[in-house]
Amino acid sequence: MKFFFFHLMPYADLDLSYADTHDSAWLTLPNRYFDPAKGQALYQRFIGELELADQLNFDGICVNEHHQTAYGIMPAPNLIAASLARTTKQAKIAVLGRALPLVNSPVAIAEEFAMLDNLSNGRLIAGFVRGIGSEYHASGVNPTLSHERFYEAHELILRAWTEREPFRFAGRHYEFEHVSLWPRPVQQPHPPVWIPSQGSTETIEWTAAAARKYTYLQTFSPIKVATKAFDAYREVARKDGYESQPSQLGWAVPIYVAETDEIARRELKPHVEAFFNRFLRFPMEMRMPPGYSSVRSTKALIESKFAARSSATTIDGLIELGMIVVGSPETVRQRLAAYHADLGFGNLIAMLQVASLPADLTEKNIRLFASEVMPHLAALGTDRDTAASPIAA
Incomplete structure (x- = not known):
C-alpha cells in the first residue's frame, strides 16, 4: 500500500459562530472573516506539515483546488506544489486536482504541470477533476457544459504532453x-493521471476504461458508498477486458x-464535528447546480453520500458510517486493514489535519501515523501478477 498525506489547507481560525448569521462557508461568507495575518501563518504552518510528511517517508503529499471558501484556502494548488517541489526530496507531489472545466486555457494547465514535473524531477501526479458544484458559481462557468469541457480539456492536455510537433486544436470549447x-514533462509519456470523485457514475466508467486505466480516488464518503464505487470500477474494467489492480x-x-x-x-x-457541520456547510443548490450531473448520478449521490452526510453530525456517527478512522495505533491499524479487505485499494489518502485541528495535535497525528500505522500496513494492496490471466490478456 502507498500512503499519501492529503491537506485541504482550511482556514483553521474560522469564527464558527458565522453559522448564526450565514448559511454557508462557501461563496456567500464575507471575506472579512479572513484575517491575512492569520492566513499567512497558516500557509507557512501547512506547508511545513506537508514537508514533515516527506521527511517521515510518506509515499506522497497532496494538495487540491477550491475557490471562495474557508473549507480550503488553496485556489492555486500549483503555487503550493511549486514550493514543495523545492523543499521536499522523495515524496510524490499529487495535485488532486485541477478543475479542468473552469479554465479557459487547458494548455496553461499542461504547461503548469510540465513545469512542476521538471521542478520536482518527475515526482508529479496530475489530478484532474470537474470541480464540485459550488466552483461553477465561483467561476461563472455553465455547469451543463461541465462534462464536455472536462473531456475536451483532458484530450488537449494529453496531446500537448505527448505530441512532438506543433499542432492545431479545434474543439467545441477550446x-x-x-x-x-x-x-515537456520529465515523466514519459506523461505524468500519472489520477481522478478524484464523489462517485459520479460517468466519472467511474470513463476513468476505468481500458483506453485510460487511470487511478480513481473515492473522496470522503461512507464506506458503503466507497465499496459501491470501487466495485463499479472493477466491473467496468472486466467488461473492458482487463483486471483492475489495487494501484x-x-x-x-x-x-x-x-x-x-x-x-x-x-x-x-x-475539530471533526466543526469540519462536517461548519466548514462543509453550504446549501444543496450550491453543491448540485442544475445540469452539473446526469439524472442517474445526481440521484445516486443524493440517496447515498449527501443523505449520509446530513446525518453525520457527531464523531460517533462519522465513525459508524466509516467516514473517519479514529483511535489508538492498534485500533487504526485494525480498522484500516478491515476496510482494505472490503475495498481493495492500493493508495490510502490520509487527511491528517482536519478543520481547526491545531498544529501540535496535527504533528502528533502525522508522526504516530508514520511510525505506528504505515509500517504495519505497507504490505497490503500489492498489485497482482496478471500476466497469465485471460481477462488481463
Missing part, C-alpha cells in the same frame, strides 16, 4: 492555432491517531 509545449484505486479518509481510543476521540471531536 481552440488553439499553435500548440507546442515547452517544457488503480485510492481511498481518501480523515484519520486521527493518539495514544488511546479515548484520547483520540476527545482530541478530534470538536
Whole structure:
C-alpha cells in the first residue's frame, strides 16, 4: 500500500459562530472573516506539515483546488506544489486536482504541470477533476457544459504532453492555432493521471476504461458508498477486458491517531464535528447546480453520500458510517486493514489535519501515523501478477 498525506489547507481560525448569521462557508461568507495575518501563518504552518510528511517517508503529499471558501484556502494548488517541489526530496507531489472545466486555457494547465514535473524531477501526479458544484458559481462557468469541457480539456492536455510537433486544436470549447509545449514533462509519456470523485457514475466508467486505466480516488464518503464505487470500477474494467489492480484505486479518509481510543476521540471531536457541520456547510443548490450531473448520478449521490452526510453530525456517527478512522495505533491499524479487505485499494489518502485541528495535535497525528500505522500496513494492496490471466490478456 502507498500512503499519501492529503491537506485541504482550511482556514483553521474560522469564527464558527458565522453559522448564526450565514448559511454557508462557501461563496456567500464575507471575506472579512479572513484575517491575512492569520492566513499567512497558516500557509507557512501547512506547508511545513506537508514537508514533515516527506521527511517521515510518506509515499506522497497532496494538495487540491477550491475557490471562495474557508473549507480550503488553496485556489492555486500549483503555487503550493511549486514550493514543495523545492523543499521536499522523495515524496510524490499529487495535485488532486485541477478543475479542468473552469479554465479557459487547458494548455496553461499542461504547461503548469510540465513545469512542476521538471521542478520536482518527475515526482508529479496530475489530478484532474470537474470541480464540485459550488466552483461553477465561483467561476461563472455553465455547469451543463461541465462534462464536455472536462473531456475536451483532458484530450488537449494529453496531446500537448505527448505530441512532438506543433499542432492545431479545434474543439467545441477550446481552440488553439499553435500548440507546442515547452517544457515537456520529465515523466514519459506523461505524468500519472489520477481522478478524484464523489462517485459520479460517468466519472467511474470513463476513468476505468481500458483506453485510460487511470487511478480513481473515492473522496470522503461512507464506506458503503466507497465499496459501491470501487466495485463499479472493477466491473467496468472486466467488461473492458482487463483486471483492475489495487494501484488503480485510492481511498481518501480523515484519520486521527493518539495514544488511546479515548484520547483520540476527545482530541478530534470538536475539530471533526466543526469540519462536517461548519466548514462543509453550504446549501444543496450550491453543491448540485442544475445540469452539473446526469439524472442517474445526481440521484445516486443524493440517496447515498449527501443523505449520509446530513446525518453525520457527531464523531460517533462519522465513525459508524466509516467516514473517519479514529483511535489508538492498534485500533487504526485494525480498522484500516478491515476496510482494505472490503475495498481493495492500493493508495490510502490520509487527511491528517482536519478543520481547526491545531498544529501540535496535527504533528502528533502525522508522526504516530508514520511510525505506528504505515509500517504495519505497507504490505497490503500489492498489485497482482496478471500476466497469465485471460481477462488481463
